[in-house]
Structures are given as structure tokens and as C-alpha cells.
Amino acid sequence: MLILAGKPVVESLAPALEQQISAFKKASGRSPRLDVVLVGDDPASQIYVRNKHREATRLGISSQVHSFPSSADRLDVRALVERLNRDDGVDGILIQRPLPRSFSLSEVSQWVLPSKDVDAFHPELLGRLALGFPGLAPCTPQGILALLAHYKVEVAGKVACVVGRSPIVGKPLSYMLLNANASVIQCHSRTGKLESLTSQADLLFVAAGVPRLIGRQHVRPGAVVIDVGIHRMPDGGLGGDVRMDEISDLASAASPVPGGVGPLTIFMLMRNVVAAAQARLDTATGASVRHS
Amino acid sequence: MLILAGKPVVESLAPALEQQISAFKKASGRSPRLDVVLVGDDPASQIYVRNKHREATRLGISSQVHSFPSSADRLDVRALVERLNRDDGVDGILIQRPLPRSFSLSEVSQWVLPSKDVDAFHPELLGRLALGFPGLAPCTPQGILALLAHYKVEVAGKVACVVGRSPIVGKPLSYMLLNANASVIQCHSRTGKLESLTSQADLLFVAAGVPRLIGRQHVRPGAVVIDVGIHRMPDGGLGGDVRMDEISDLASAASPVPGGVGPLTIFMLMRNVVAAAQARLDTATGASVRHS
Numbered sequence: 008m009l010i011l012a013g014k015p016v017v018e019s020l021a022p023a024l025e026q027q028i029s030a031f032k033k034a035s036g037r038s039p040r041l042d043v044v045l046v047g048d049d050p051a052s053q054i055y056v057r058n059k060h061r062e063a064t065r066l067g068i069s070s071q072v073h074s075f076p077s078s079a080d081r082l083d084v085r086a087l088v089e090r091l092n093r094d095d096g097v098d099g100i101l102i103q104r105p106l107p108r109s110f111s112l113s114e115v116s117q118w119v120l121p122s123k124d125v126d127a128f129h130p131e132l133l134g135r136l137a138l139g140f141p142g143l144a145p146c147t148p149q150g151i152l153a154l155l156a157h158y159k160v161e162v163a164g165k166v167a168c169v170v171g172r173s174p175i176v177g178k179p180l181s182y183m184l185l186n187a188n189a190s191v192i193q194c195h196s197r198t199g200k201l202e203s204l205t206s207q208a209d210l211l212f213v214a215a216g217v218p219r220l221i222g223r224q225h226v227r228p229g230a231v232v233i234d235v236g237i238h239r240m241p242d243g244g245l246g247g248d249v250r251m252d253e254i255s256d257l258a259s260a261a262s263p264v265p266g267g268v269g270p271l272t273i274f275m276l277m278r279n280v281v282a283a284a285q286a287r288l289d290t291a292t293g294a295s296v297r298h299s
Numbered sequence: 300m301l302i303l304a305g306k307p308v309v310e311s312l313a314p315a316l317e318q319q320i321s322a323f324k325k326a327s328g329r330s331p332r333l334d335v336v337l338v339g340d341d342p343a344s345q346i347y348v349r350n351k352h353r354e355a356t357r358l359g360i361s362s363q364v365h366s367f368p369s370s371a372d373r374l375d376v377r378a379l380v381e382r383l384n385r386d387d388g389v390d391g392i393l394i395q396r397p398l399p400r401s402f403s404l405s406e407v408s409q410w411v412l413p414s415k416d417v418d419a420f421h422p423e424l425l426g427r428l429a430l431g432f433p434g435l436a437p438c439t440p441q442g443i444l445a446l447l448a449h450y451k452v453e454v455a456g457k458v459a460c461v462v463g464r465s466p467i468v469g470k471p472l473s474y475m476l477l478n479a480n481a482s483v484i485q486c487h488s489r490t491g492k493l494e495s496l497t498s499q500a501d502l503l504f505v506a507a508g509v510p511r512l513i514g515r516q517h518v519r520p521g522a523v524v525i526d527v528g529i530h531r532m533p534d535g536g537l538g539g540d541v542r543m544d545e546i547s548d549l550a551s552a553a554s555p556v557p558g559g560v561g562p563l564t565i566f567m568l569m570r571n572v573v574a575a576a577q578a579r580l581d582t583a584t585g586a587s588v589r590h591s
Contacts, residue, residue, distance in 0.1 A: 116430075130427045130429075130430050131422055131423040132426065133429055133430065134421070134423055134424065134425035134427070134429070135422045137425055137429060138405070138408075138422050138466050138470075140405050163489065164489055164490075164491050165491075166496065172477060181485075185485055185487075188487075188489040190484070190490040191485045192482070192483070192484045192485075193483045197455065197482075198456075198482040199456050199457075199458075199482070203499070204482060204484075204499070207495070207499065
């Protein structure tokens with residue numbers, strides 16, 4: 008079984024992104040900028056935000072964190088986001104999840120302007136993705152498609168099965184696979200006989216959020232299995248949604264947890280920030296050319 | 300095999316819509332209004348537009364058709380749509396397709412305001428539908444779900460297969476089935492062994508636009524089959540994407556063409572117009588209450 012590791016993919020894609028960043032700096036006289044909004048003191052969120060800040064800094068992307076206590080009024084958070092939407096110096100805005108329960112996710116997902124929404128939570132961006140129109144796309148599904156491309160796993164004409172229908176992984180991943188001409192089977196927690204569907208798949212993507220959900224009986228011999236779950240396991244280590252030990256002589260290739268898709272998500276976030284910055288620069292330049 | 304006819308569904312839903320229309324008229328002092336934009340002289344489009352106008356009139360919805368020659372400048376058409384977007388007397392706007400080739404569909408699908416887009420072509424509406432957020436939904440998929448509900452065909456927990464991935468039927472239908480807790484298999488013209496996937500389905504929806512594509516080998520015994528194709532057949536009659544003659548002793552129920560989903564599409568369009576009108580009235584009333 009071939010291991011589809013994420014790090015080599017990031018390493019192969021990084022030079023092009025670094026080049027884009029220098030070109031952007033030269034053309035605009037400034038760094039691309041990411042603003043992160045953090046509400047509350049969830050320890051995992053604080054680690055994620057720190058990692059994003061570190062990766063941004065490493066690449067030469069300027070990054071600013073705006074912290075609110077968990078008791079923050081949603082109108083205050085919203086007012087900040089609206090200020091960042093209007094701020095010409097801000098390219099990408101990210102509202103770290105989970106949010107306190109007083110925040111309605113359907114409302115929050117429409118706060119950030121689609122052109123600055125580097126997490127791609129806005130319904131308009133999901134619709135654009137579904138239709139194959141240009142626009143920012145969610146980071147993890149982008150990372151998964153980049154992983155497949157790097158390891159030359161063909162998608163067109165294949166049967167793909169996605170387990171999980173979250174707005175940020177399962178659904179957009181299905182749309183991207185469909186746009187790449189896979190036939191797509193979408194499963195979820197209410198699917199009856201899961202194995203009867205997952206075993207149809209040439210490509211099996213598991214983003215269910217259930218530790219060790221997928222085992223030998225779910226996998227078709229020779230399939231490619233991508234694990235997108237991430238969990239702290241009872242032994243203290245990290246693990247995913249797939250029992251990799253059970254399928255290593257069955258699958259032709261697999262992306263494990265840890266060591267798989269993880270590093271690609273944060274890399275794609277940075278790529279989204281740079282894409283958003285470049286699009287804004289192009290618009291501004293186009294406008295000034297038109298007016299001159 | 301039970302025949303799932305569309306007409307009885309329309310007849311059972313019509314009284315509630317008629318009641319909504321009278322309530323709207325009483326509250327607002329006017330009729331809900333649909334504006335249809337027709338470009339060119341495609342004979343089928345002219346028939347469709349005439350049918351929509353007739354159905355609107357029958358229900359007491361005021362309807363206005365704006366015609367352009369096929370040589371029309373897209374900027375002129377766009378200017379009209381923008382005027383209708385701003386017009387407080389207009390509730391629903393529909394741009395009849397197909398459009399001349401000089402029109403970019405991705406551009407046109409963003410002309411009508413989401414709140415007036417009764418065909419639900421706008422990417423934001425597709426994203427909202429995918430996420431289960433409120434908003435106008437495409438008419439044919441709505442009609443299909445109403446057909447299933449009327450005949451008490453259960454969706455939750457079932458395996459649904461949708462053949463066809465058009466932005467206006469296949470994709471939104473998949474999202475609605477998924478939101479109703481079906482597991483969804485999405486097939487299309489690039490699917491390899493179509494029958495190996497369609498035969499998994501408890502519920503098979505065919506919107507491929509290929510006459511008589513689906514036959515006996517594609518259908519699981521006992522399945523429910525919904526034909527959404529519509530074609531002029533060599534014998535001069537109308538037919539669909541399914542060879543109904545081959546599956547009548549195999550499927551447990553089927554919606555044929557003609558006689559199936561057809562009348563529901565135009566009914567759901569009218570329901571969208573009334574929903575758009577009511578939402579605009581509610582907003583206006585809410586605003587005046589707030590300001591008084």
C-alpha cells in the first residue's frame with residue numbers, strides 16, 4: 008500500500024506560492040495580510056490560530072489576531088468583521104471555529120465578504136464551487152485534490168465515495184470530485200448499510216468525525232483511501248476515521264492520520280490569502296488602468 | 300407498478316397557494332408579480348413563456364413579459380433586469396433559457412437579485428440550498444420532492460441515485476435529497492458503468508437529457524423511478540429518459556413522461572413568486588413597524 012503523505016505535496020507546491028508572494032510584494036509594495044478573529048478560549052482553537060500565524064509569518068504573509076472573550080457580544084464581533092471587510096489593507100479574514108453557542112453559524116458564515124472569505128464558509132462561495140465558477144474554495148478539500156494530483160491518482164471516470172457531509176469538508180469535496188468528473192456517492196451518519204456503498208468506491212474519502220469508523224469490510228480491494236478525520240486517541244496519540252491497520256494489504260494507497268492531509272489544509276489557507284490579495288490587486292490595477 | 304402522476308399533486312397543493320395569494324392581496328393591496336425576460340424567438344421558449352403567463356393569470360398572479368430580439372445587446376438586457384431588481388412592484392424575475400450564445404450563463408445567473416430569483420439560478424441560492432439555509436429553491440427539484448411527499452415515498456435513510464448534474468435539476472435535487480437524509484449517488488455523462496451505480500438505488504432520478512437512456516438493467520427490483528427527461532420522440536409524441544415499458548414489472552412505482560413531474564415545475568415557479576412576494580412584504584412590514 009502506497010502512503011499518500013501530505014508533507015511532500017506541500018514541499019512541491021511551496022516554491023510557486025513563495026514566488027507569487029514575492030511578485031505580489033513587488034507589485035503592491037506590501038505583504039498579503041490575513042486577519043484571524045478568535046472568540047473564547049478553546050485550547051485547540053488557540054493552537055490552530057498560533058499555527059496559522061506561524062505559517063503565515065514563515066511565508067511572508069502578515070497576520071493579525073483579534074481576540075474576544077467567550078462572553079463577547081456577537082454584534083461587537085460582527086462590527087469588527089465589517090470593519091475588516093471595508094479595510095483595504097486586509098486581504099483574508101478567518102473567523103476561527105468553534106464559536107460560542109450564542110453565535111448562529113448560518114449568520115456568521117455570511118459576515119465575511121466572499122472576496123475575503125479564505126475559509127470559504129459563505130454560501131455564495133459554496134454555490135460558485137458547485138457550479139464550477141471562480142471563487143475561493145475550502146482549504147481541506149483543495150488540499151485533498153492537490154494530494155491526489157501529486158500522487159497521480161486519477162479522478163475522472165472513477166467512483167468516489169465521501170463519508171461525511173459537513174459544510175466545510177464533505178459537501179465541497181463532493182462538488183470538487185464531481186467537477187473533476189468522478190461519480191460521487193455521498194454518505195453520512197444516517198446512511199443505512201454504509202459498507203454496501205463505500206465498497207463501490209475506487210476512491211474513498213472519510214470525513215465523518217468518528218474515530219476508526221471505517222474498517223476492512225468498507226473498502227474495495229485496490230481502492231485509494233483518504234482519511235480526513237483527526238482525533239486524540241485513548242493512547243494519547245492522534246488517529247483518524249480509518250482503521251489503517253485493517254486495510255494496509257487491501258487498499259492500493261492511503262493517506263493516514265497523522266501524516267496525511269493535515270499540512271495541506273493550512274498551506275491551502277495561505278494560498279487562499281495570496282489568491283484573495285492578488286485578485287484585489289488585479290481589480291485595483293484594472294480599475295486604475297481603465298480610469299487613466 | 301404505481302404511477303406517480305404530477306397533476307393530483309398540483310391539485311392537492313393548489314388550494315393552500317390560492318389562499319396565500321388572497322391573503323397577500325388583502326395585506327398588500329396588490330397581486331404578486333412575475334416578470335419574464337425573453338430573448339430571441341426560440342419556439343419552445345415562446346410556448347413555455349406563454350404557459351407560465353397563463354398559469355400566473357389563472358392563479359391571480361400578475362405577469363409581464365419583456366421580449367428582446369435574439370440580436371439584443373446583453374448590456375440592454377442586463378439594464379432591464381437591474382431596473383426590475385430595483386422595482387418595488389416586481390416580486391419575481393425569470394430570464395427564460397436558452398439564451399443566445401453571446402450571453403455567458405455564469406454572468407447571467409448573477410443578474411437577478413437572490414430575493415427575486417424565482418428560477419433560483421443564482422450561485423448564492425444554490426449554496427444556501429446545499430447548506431439548508433432558507434432561500435428560493437429551483438422549481439423542478441422542489442416539484443420532485445413534493446411528488447415524493449404526496450405519494451408517501453420515504454427518502455430518509457434511502458439510497459438515492461441522481462443521473463444528471465445540471466445546475467438547475469441534478470445538482471439541487473441531490474442537495475435536497477441529501478438534506479432529507481438520503482445517501483446520494485450522483486452520476487452523469489462521464490460515469491463509467493452506469494448500471495452498477497443506478498442499480499444500488501432505492502430511489503432513481505433520471506435527468507440526463509438522453510431519450511430512453513435507462514432500461515431494465517439499470518433498475519433495482521422494487522425501486523422508485525422518477526423520470527425528469529422530456530423529449531419529442533420520433534413518433535411525434537413526448538417521452539423521457541426512461542424506457543418505462545421495460546421496467547413496469549420491476550419498479551414498485553414510477554413517475555412517467557408525460558404525466559409525471561411536468562405540471563409540478565410550473566406550479567413551484569408560482570409558489571416561488573408568492574414566497575418572494577410574501578418575504579418582501581414581511582420585510583417591508585417589519586421595517587415600518589420598527590420605524591413607527
